[in-house]
Amino acid sequence: MIVASMLRFFAKGWIETLYINPGFYFKYYGFNWVSNWGNYTYWLFAICGISALSFALGLFYRISAVVLFLSFTYIELLDKTNYLNHYYFVSLVLFLMIFLPAHSNLALDNIRKPATQKRQVPLWTTASIRLLLGIVYVYAGLAKLNSDWLLEAMPLKLWLPAKNDLPLLGNLLNKTWVAYFFSWFGAAYDLSIPWLLFYKRTRIPAYLTVIAFHIATAILFPIGMFPYVMILSTLIFFPSAGIDAFWIKIKAILPSIPLAKHYNVYHYHPLAKRLTGIVFILFFTIQALLPWRYLCYKGTLFWTEEGYRFSWRVMLMEKMGYAQFVVKEEGSDRRVGINNNEFLSPNQEKMMSTQADFILQYAHFLAGHYKSMGWKNPKVHATIHVSVNGRRSVLYIDPNRDLAQEKDNFTHKDWITPFNDIIYGL
Amino acid sequence: MLRKILLYASLSTVFLLSLYACNKGKKKTDDTAALDRKPMLSHYADQYVLPGYDALIRDLNTLNTQAAAFTSTPNNSSLIALKNAWETAYLTWQTVDMLEFGATEEISLRSYMNTYPATESKIEANITAGNYNLETFGNKDAQGFPAVDYLINALDASGTIARFTTAANAAAYKTYLSDVIRKMQEKAITVKNNWVSGRNTFVDATGTDAAGGLSKMTNAVVLYYERYLRSGKVGYPVGAMTGVALPGHVEAYYSPELSKRLAIKALESFIAFYEGKNYDGTASTNGMKQYLSSIGTKDSDGTLMATVLSTSLTNGLTALQNLNGTLKDGVNTNRVAVLSVYDKLQLSVALLKVDMVSAFGISITYLDNDGD
Numbered sequence: 001m002i003v004a005s006m007l008r009f010f011a012k013g014w015i016e017t018l019y020i021n022p023g024f025y026f027k028y029y030g031f032n033w034v035s036n037w038g039n040y041t042y043w044l045f046a047i048c049g050i051s052a053l054s055f056a057l058g059l060f061y062r063i064s065a066v067v068l069f070l071s072f073t074y075i076e077l078l079d080k081t082n083y084l085n086h087y088y089f090v091s092l093v094l095f096l097m098i099f100l101p102a103h104s105n106l107a108l109d110n111i112r113k114p115a116t117q118k119r120q121v122p123l124w125t126t127a128s129i130r131l132l133l134g135i136v137y138v139y140a141g142l143a144k145l146n147s148d149w150l151l152e153a154m155p156l157k158l159w160l161p162a163k164n165d166l167p168l169l170g171n172l173l174n175k176t177w178v179a180y181f182f183s184w185f186g187a188a189y190d191l192s193i194p195w196l197l198f199y200k201r202t203r204i205p206a207y208l209t210v211i212a213f214h215i216a217t218a219i220l221f222p223i224g225m226f227p228y229v230m231i232l233s234t235l236i237f238f239p240s241a242g243i244d245a246f247w248i249k250i251k252a253i254l255p256s257i258p259l260a261k262h263y264n265v266y267h268y269h270p271l272a273k274r275l276t277g278i279v280f281i282l283f284f285t286i287q288a289l290l291p292w293r294y295l296c297y298k299g300t301l302f303w304t305e306e307g308y309r310f311s312w313r314v315m316l317m318e319k320m321g322y323a324q325f326v327v328k329e330e331g332s333d334r335r336v337g338i339n340n341n342e343f344l345s346p347n348q349e350k351m352m353s354t355q356a357d358f359i360l361q362y363a364h365f366l367a368g369h370y371k372s373m374g375w376k377n378p379k380v381h382a383t384i385h386v387s388v389n390g391r392r393s394v395l396y397i398d399p400n401r402d403l404a405q406e407k408d409n410f411t412h413k414d415w416i417t418p419f420n421d422i423i424y425g426l
Numbered sequence: 427m428l429r430k431i432l433l434y435a436s437l438s439t440v441f442l443l444s445l446y447a448c449n450k451g452k453k454k455t456d457d458t459a460a461l462d463r464k465p466m467l468s469h470y471a472d473q474y475v476l477p478g479y480d481a482l483i484r485d486l487n488t489l490n491t492q493a494a495a496f497t498s499t500p501n502n503s504s505l506i507a508l509k510n511a512w513e514t515a516y517l518t519w520q521t522v523d524m525l526e527f528g529a530t531e532e533i534s535l536r537s538y539m540n541t542y543p544a545t546e547s548k549i550e551a552n553i554t555a556g557n558y559n560l561e562t563f564g565n566k567d568a569q570g571f572p573a574v575d576y577l578i579n580a581l582d583a584s585g586t587i588a589r590f591t592t593a594a595n596a597a598a599y600k601t602y603l604s605d606v607i608r609k610m611q612e613k614a615i616t617v618k619n620n621w622v623s624g625r626n627t628f629v630d631a632t633g634t635d636a637a638g639g640l641s642k643m644t645n646a647v648v649l650y651y652e653r654y655l656r657s658g659k660v661g662y663p664v665g666a667m668t669g670v671a672l673p674g675h676v677e678a679y680y681s682p683e684l685s686k687r688l689a690i691k692a693l694e695s696f697i698a699f700y701e702g703k704n705y706d707g708t709a710s711t712n713g714m715k716q717y718l719s720s721i722g723t724k725d726s727d728g729t730l731m732a733t734v735l736s737t738s739l740t741n742g743l744t745a746l747q748n749l750n751g752t753l754k755d756g757v758n759t760n761r762v763a764v765l766s767v768y769d770k771l772q773l774s775v776a777l778l779k780v781d782m783v784s785a786f787g788i789s790i791t792y793l794d795n796d797g798d
Contacts, residue, residue, distance in 0.1 A: 161461045161721065162787025165632035174461045222635075320784040322776050326667070337667030346791065385776035390723040392731060393780040421726065 024343050024365055025079040026351070026358050029408065034077040047071045055097075058107020062098070069094040080358075081351045085314050086226040089136060093129065093233070096283070099276045100125045101266045106247065110258035119244070119260035122268075128280060129236045132287070134194035139291045139312040141190030146316075146425025148302070149187065153179035154389035155318035156186075163220050189213055197237040210234050221315065298412045302388055303419035305355050306412060321353030321386040321396060325363070327370050330377035338366060354386050356397065356413050363403030380404045394420060460711070460720035467629040467639040469702065469712035471621070477705040478522040479618040485515035486611045489574075493607050497600040500590040505583055512578065513684060516571045520691040523654065524699060527646035528628050528639075529620030536654070537566050538613045543675055544572035546580075553598045560609045569606045572679070577603050579680035634787045641788040644714070648778045649792045651696060656771040659689040660746075664757040664764045666772075671757040682754040686746070689753070693743045693771075701736065714782070723785045731781050738774045745770040 027034065037044055048071040055064040073091045076082070103109045104118040148154045153176065160173040160182065172178050189209065196206035214227035251259045268276065294307030301308060302317055325338035340349045343365070352358040363380040370378040379402040387393035394417070397403075401415040492511040496504040519539060526536050538560075548568040552558040560569050577599065578586055590596050590603075631639040661667065663675045678684040702713015718732040725734050745767045749756065756764045783790055 158721065158723075158785060158787055162634040164461055165463065318784055318787075320780045320789075322779045333669060335667075335669060350789070385780050387780045387784050390721075390785060392723075392725045392734065393776050 024348075024362075026081050026348065026361055028077055028080050029357070029410070031077045034074060036078055044071060044075060048075060054108075058103040058109050059112075061103030061107060061109050065094065065098045065102075069098055079348075080309075081345075081348045083309060084224070084226070085312060086224075086229050088310060089132075090229065092132060092287070096128055096132065096280075099279065100128070101268075104266045105260045106258060108258065110260075117258065117260045118264050118266040119262060120240075120265045122266065125266075126236055126240075128284075129233075130194075130198070131284065133233055133236065134198075135284075135287050136312050137190045137194045140314055141187055141192075142426050143291075143311065143313045143316060144183070144187035144190060146423055148389050148423050148425075149183050149316065150425070152389070153183045155316070156182050158318050158390055159221065166219070193234075197234060203237060207234065207237070217315075223315070226314075299416065300419040300421075300423055302423055303386075304413070304416050305357075317389055319354045319386065319388050320350075320393075321384055322393070323349075323353040323359065323382055323384040325366060325380060325382045327366055327375070328379045328381070329370075329375045330379060332376070334375065336370075343369075353384060354396070356416050357408065359384065359397065360403060360406055360408050360413070363406075364408070367404035378404060391421060460716055463632045463634075463638075463640050463717075464629060466702075466712045466714070466717055467632070467643075469704075469710055470643060470699075471625045471629055473704040473710060474699060475522075475525055475528075475621055476618070476625070478525065479614060479621065481705070482515070482518050482522055483611070483614050483618060485511070485518045486607065486614055489515045490604075490607050490611060493603055497590060497603065500587045502583055502587070505578070505586060508578060512571070512574055513681070516678065516684070516688060517691050519571060520688055521695040521705070523692060524647045524650040524696055526650065527642045529624045530617050531642075531646065532620065533613060533617050535613055535617050539570045539610060540572065540677075541566040541570060542572040542677055543679055544568065544570075544576050546576060549573055549576055549602070553595060553602045556598055556601075560605065569609055571610075572677075573606050574603065575678055575680045577606075636789070636791050638788070640786060641791065644783060644786060644788060645790060645792050647696070647699065648783065648790070651778060652775050655689070655692050655696065656768070656775060659685070659692065660753070660764065660768045660771060663753060664761065664768060666765060666768045671761065673754045673757050676754045676757070679754065682752040685753040686749060690743070690746055693739070693746060697736070697739045697743065700739065718782060718785055721785045723781065731777070731785065735774065735777045735782060738777055742767070742770045742774055 025036070048068065051064045051068040051071060054060055055068050069091065072087075072094060076087050076091060101118070101121050104116060104121055107116075110117040144150070157176065157179040160179050164170045164173045166173070193206060193210065196202040197210070211231055214231050217223060218227040247257075247259050248261070251257055251261070291311035291313075294301045294311070297304060297306040299306065302319075323340065325340070326335055327338060328335040340352075344352060344362070348358075352362050359382060363382065366380050367378045381399055381401070382397060382403060383399045384396040385393040386396040396417060398415045398417060403415070406413070406415060489508075489511040492504070492508040496508040523536060523540065526534075530536075545567045548565065552565070552568055558565060558568075577589075580586075581589060590599050593599065628639045628642075631637060631642075634640060636642075657666075659677055663672050665671045676682070676685045677688050698707065700713065701715045702710045704710050715732045715736060718735070719730050723731040725731060749760075749763055749767055751760055753764065779790060
């Protein structure tokens with residue numbers, strides 16, 4: 001899966017456009033040290049792709065898992081413009097997989113060292129992945145419980161008619177009630193699907209729903225690999241007995257495949273088990289708490305986006321902005337209107353126009369740029385108009401504030417204009 | 427297990443079928459058909475773009491005829507007729523300037539027709555050399571309406587007539603004038619023909635992705651409004667972002683009394699285009715405004731954003747119409763007033779670029795160029 005993803009990136013030329021061409025990158029707070037490798041960035045992707053392949057084949061499993069997790073996450077840390085919830089999800093799963101014995105059966109490592117071959121793994125190992133999936137779905141569902149989504153059917157009311165040229169059902173997408181139906185169904189789906197997958201009686205219909213739901217989203221929205229990641233990941237909810245029997249039959253035809261035939265269970269070293277336990281408990285505690293951190297911030301989450309990322313808030317907003325920066329020199333008439341295109345890629349500009357932390361980093365970059373050109377204490381002002389979920393665009397930040405003076409940290413940014421409406425809900 | 431799958435599959439089939447049936451039954455009673463993009467794209471192709479280019483070609487033909495008449499008998503009356511024909515064609519150009527999408531974009535018509543300011547030295551060098559290629563990038567500012575403006579309006583009437591009669595290189599001036607006009611005709615005709623053959627491709631691209639007709643058209647006209655109308659005609663000459671006036675950058679520099687009329691014509695045309703008017707000015711129901719109304723986004727007081735945008739554009743037009751004097755002088759002597767026109771024009775940019783584009787479910791694909 002990740003191999004395919006890396007190839008897709010390569011094939012579309014995205015490595016170059018996203019990670020090499022821009023002259024400036026939006027770093028995650030605390031990760032300023034992550035930088036691209038110039039033209040060697042291709043090697044970074046190659047490392048990621050190769051480790052993914054050996055990881056999938058079960059060759060040198062632990063090393064592959066660590067390298068894969070690190071390289072994949074490193075790539076994601078290069079520029080937060082490219083943040084997507086499903087990349088984050090993949091990073092998290094890869095992190096867990098480092099600790100899991102996924103190489104104990106049907107892996108090349110079993111040929112290398114037959115003693116590593118086990119037919120069964122402890123239940124908690126697969127349960128941990130199920131739990132993570134459960135967290136993703138439930139939080140995605142909880143995030144949908146807000147007045148824009150449920151009462152206004154926003155943003156689906158805008159997005160669905162944009163697809164009304166689909167054959168057969170296209171015309172339906174123009175209808176307001178269809179947007180409401182999709183909104184409510186989506187929320188109910190996210191909130192209930194982990195439980196339905198968990199219970200044996202409902203598992204099969206639930207999984208069919210998973211397939212139908214994610215294929216529908218793949219058709220309607222440009223969300224890349226995400227639907228397929230979820231469709232494959234949720235297979236973990238199925239018990240292994242069926243697939244085990246299937247492989248046993250295959251082995252009868254192809255005796256050379258490294259498949260365990262005898263019942264034996266993978267055992268962790270007691271110390272390893274304890275360490276893994278501590279790591280997992282910490283991991284899941286953080287995962288359970290992180291999406292709630294927005295409660296610590298003043299202001300409306302959808303407007304400020306303080307505490308929005310890493311919280312499984314997917315497809316919740318139609319947000320668009322238009323940002324114009326002016327740099328002025330202190331104590332002189334010198335001033336310049338910024339052509340954003342000179343410094344940012346179109347995608348970076350799009351992301352920057354609606355998110356305060358991007359705006360601030362960019363403003364600091366501009367101040368630094370003009371300082372290096374000999375300007376004295378450059379002041380950076382921005383006039384930014386933003387629209388959320390079909391509301392009229394209004395000023396997003398205080399245009400009189402000198403952004404060069406503002407610090408970037410995790411406290412509330414008081415130069416963001418207060419939201420002029422109310423969105424109820426979680 | 428199997429029974430459950432079958433039950434589930436049949437239930438969902440029944441559900442989908444009932445949705446479909448329900449949809450068919452209700453078709454007549456609501457007006458969501460206004461959200462169909464194909465009629466909108468057909469409207470623009472058939473009722474605006476094609477008749478628009480017909481009008482441009484017609485007026486360029488007249489310009490060519492008058493230029494030929496003037497060069498064969500250069501005198502006061504043939505010069506006045508030529509100037510009038512040029513002015514008429516330039517005003518007509520303003521009605522189609524925004525259409526830089528589809529076939530027009532491929533030819534990049536605007537760059538041949540209206541790259542300004544014209545560079546005098548280049549034009550003179552071409553005339554002296556007598557061999558030049560108007561296709562090259564380097565000659566974009568030595569042709570089109572601005573070059574004709576220089577040739578026929580830079581000097582007073584007697585000076586101009588002398589240039590085409592008694593001057594040492596009078597014959598070369600005549601040739602250049604006619605070559606420039608013929609290049610404009612050639613480009614306009616190519617664009618028109620390509621539109622005729624590409625019309626169905628444009629109309630059938632009903633998707634909202636970057637390749638869809640709506641996205642291409644919206645991106646083109648919003649780009650036009652921001653960069654060529656707001657900035658090119660007003661913002662850049664007045665130095666809205668830099669504080670430095672550049673009167674040499676007004677459109678129709680050698681005919682200062684025309685600059686503002688061109689800008690007004692351009693904005694009137696933009697509003698008509700947005701409001702879905704046919705090229706002849708009659709109303710239709712298939713424009714961007716109607717489409718935006720059907721999507722139904724509203725201001726906080728309940729006004730449709732489609733109406734808010736109309737009002738905002740009209741405010742800009744009124745401000746422009748009320749501006750006294752010429753733009754060329756105004757950018758220096760009447761700065762406050764010209765800057766306030768710019769601000770009024772600017773107010774619509776956010777509405778176009780954020781509110782309308784976001785409601786359309788498309789994205790801005792063109793690169794920004796705000797550095798004016």
